[in-house]
Amino acid sequence: MLELWMLSSGSSGNAVYIATENTRLLIDAGLSGKRLAAALGEIGVDPFSLSGLLLSHDHNDHTCGAGIMARRYKMPLYATDPTWRAAACKMGPIPQTICRLLPSCGSIAFADLTVETFPVPHDAAGPVGFIFRTAKAAIALVTDLGVVTPAILERMRGVNCLVMEANHDEKMLLDGPYPWSLKKRILGNSGHLSNVLAAEALASVVCPATTHVVLAHLSEHNNLPQIAFETVCEKLAIAGPHPGRRLSVQVAERHSPSCNVRLA
Numbered sequence: 001m002l003e004l005w006m007l008s009s010g011s012s013g014n015a016v017y018i019a020t021e022n023t024r025l026l027i028d029a030g031l032s033g034k035r036l037a038a039a040l041g042e043i044g045v046d047p048f049s050l051s052g053l054l055l056s057h058d059h060n061d062h063t064c065g066a067g068i069m070a071r072r073y074k075m076p077l078y079a080t081d082p083t084w085r086a087a088a089c090k091m092g093p094i095p096q097t098i099c100r101l102l103p104s105c106g107s108i109a110f111a112d113l114t115v116e117t118f119p120v121p122h123d124a125a126g127p128v129g130f131i132f133r134t135a136k137a138a139i140a141l142v143t144d145l146g147v148v149t150p151a152i153l154e155r156m157r158g159v160n161c162l163v164m165e166a167n168h169d170e171k172m173l174l175d176g177p178y179p180w181s182l183k184k185r186i187l188g189n190s191g192h193l194s195n196v197l198a199a200e201a202l203a204s205v206v207c208p209a210t211t212h213v214v215l216a217h218l219s220e221h222n223n224l225p226q227i228a229f230e231t232v233c234e235k236l237a238i239a240g241p242h243p244g245r246r247l248s249v250q251v252a253e254r255h256s257p258s259c260n261v262r263l264a
């Protein structure tokens with residue numbers, strides 16, 4: 001069994017729960033410790049039962065509750081070397097006994113789950129994407145990136161569940177209230193992924209094994225769940241890879257647990 005819950009998604013805070021029979025991981029902790037514990041409680045998970053906390057990068061919407069969660073629930077905290085350096089001052093003192101190094105491009109093995117990491121282009125220190133793989137299933141988690149490179153597409157190919165950033169609708173962003181410097185940052189190669197870029201990436205990697213697509217990290221001001229959903233579904237339909245096959249497309253909620261996926 002390989003299970004996913006999107007606990008919270010968007011620039012107001014990100015956290016993802018991934019579990020197998022013998023491993024329970026929290027990916028990112030961009031909410032207060034109290035809210036993270038409440039979200040885990042909502043899905044029936046005791047934070048003390050977590051096997052570890054993995055950080056994708058150092059931005060606050062992924063790390064602001066990381067120190068408190070690791071200390072309070074005494075779980076190993078995994079981050080790349082650049083993320084440790086950038087986030088150390090924000091997370092407070094972390095006991096050496098629970099500090100773990102996450103490779104920027106490599107894999108780490110838990111009891112019945114392998115976590116593969118790969119670099120993504122984003123304006124943070126050493127940001128990574130993830131593949132979670134058991135003997136029977138795999139989930140890709142790719143958010144916070146400006147562009148999808150061929151190397152990332154290669155990593156995403158063949159997995160059963162694709163969690164992909166669909167941050168903004170380009171027109172809403174350009175017409176919206178953000179200052180030009182911020183718009184430029186978001187649209188840049190190290191910014192965030194638009195609905196169209198997410199849709200194109202998904203259309204090129206969806207394969208017969210893919211059963212679930214989850215759209216994540218939607219902008220509160222520059223996107224709407226309906227627009228992201230329709231943009232992606234339209235592209236997937238145009239790509240028309242496997243007619244008659246069941247493919248679930250969901251949009252992660254901003255503030256509450258959503259998109260529960262259970263794979264074999």
Ligand SMILES: [Zn+2]
Pocket residue numbers: 010011014059061062144217
């Ligand atoms: Zn983020």
Ligand SMILES: [Zn+2]
Pocket residue numbers: 057059122124144
């Ligand atoms: Zn970020």
